[in-house]
Amino acid sequence: MYCIELKNVVKKYGEVIALNGVSFNINCGEKVALLGPNGAGKSTILKLLAGLLKPEKGEVLVKGLDPFFIEARKIIGYLPEDASPYLMLNVRENLEYIASLRGVDKDRVDKLLDFLGLRQYENTRIVYLSKGNKQRLALALALLHDPEILLLDEPLNYLDIPTREKVISLLKSMNSTMLISTHIMSIAERLVNRAVILSNGKVVWQDDLTELKKSSGEEIESLVARLMEDVN
Numbered sequence: 331m332y333c334i335e336l337k338n339v340v341k342k343y344g345e346v347i348a349l350n351g352v353s354f355n356i357n358c359g360e361k362v363a364l365l366g367p368n369g370a371g372k373s374t375i376l377k378l379l380a381g382l383l384k385p386e387k388g389e390v391l392v393k394g395l396d397p398f399f400i401e402a403r404k405i406i407g408y409l410p411e412d413a414s415p416y417l418m419l420n421v422r423e424n425l426e427y428i429a430s431l432r433g434v435d436k437d438r439v440d441k442l443l444d445f446l447g448l449r450q451y452e453n454t455r456i457v458y459l460s461k462g463n464k465q466r467l468a469l470a471l472a473l474l475h476d477p478e479i480l481l482l483d484e485p486l487n488y489l490d491i492p493t494r495e496k497v498i499s500l501l502k503s504m505n506s507t508m509l510i511s512t513h514i515m516s517i518a519e520r521l522v523n524r525a526v527i528l529s530n531g532k533v534v535w536q537d538d539l540t541e542l543k544k545s546s547g548e549e550i551e552s553l554v555a556r557l558m559e560d561v562n
């Protein structure tokens with residue numbers, strides 16, 4: 331069984347066709363980058379997999395389950411593009427609240443506070459956090475239950491360089507199945523083995539990034555840009 335499966339998925343927002351027959355699979359334990367120009371449909375795919383949207387047509391499965399099911403939600407960690415934790419709570423309260431819902435030990439909250447450099451902000455309300463620190467908290471919330479399946483929308487947005495490096499090492503060390511949407515190719519190259527490239531709501535290319543680089547000899551950034559443009 332695949333850990334992530336999309337079969338001929340069509341998703342519309344009113345008249346806008348965001349996804350037009352998208353199919354791809356991800357094996358359990360695999361780390362895959364979701365690449366594509368602005369508006370290609372990357373965030374929509376992650377929202378469908380997180381159970382926040384339903385497709386008009388086709389099937390979206392997480393370990394064979396509809397992501398709307400509680401059993402699926404338990405094993406998913408989702409970092410939205412512009413995460414909005416509970417604004418009236420402070421950093422620790424946000425983490426402890428989600429930890430209690432997920433049945434996670436409070437030690438894990440402390441570990442993540444330290445790892446992500448949030449200790450000094452633990453009593454700060456979200457409205458007073460910088461964008462980077464809000465992103466650190468959003469990452470902590472997605473990672474809290476050590477999820478089997480991680481859906482990350484631009485995980486390194488707003489983070490400073492040392493924190494980026496820490497997060498990259500952490501993600502690399504995890505055994506979770508990951509689907510990571512990013513515009514930063516160097517990060518995709520360091521984190522994943524395979525990429526799925528979307529354009530205009532369709533998969534236009536998917537394969538092993540190392541093989542692609544080897545076979546073309548071109549810099550990966552320009553190669554991927556060309557793959558995206560060829561179909562526009």
Ligand SMILES: Nc1ncnc2c1ncn2[C@@H]1O[C@H](COP(=O)(O)OP(=O)(O)OP(=O)(O)O)[C@@H](O)[C@H]1O
Binds near residue numbers: 344346348369375
């Ligand atoms: N809530 C919405 N209402 C209407 N249209 C939407 C909505 N959300 C997304 N869209 C449209 O759906 C398409 C896909 O959007 P999506 O956010 O999935 O793209 P993306 O690849 O994540 O883009 P980006 O790289 O710019 O974040 C775009 O045409 C976008 O304008």
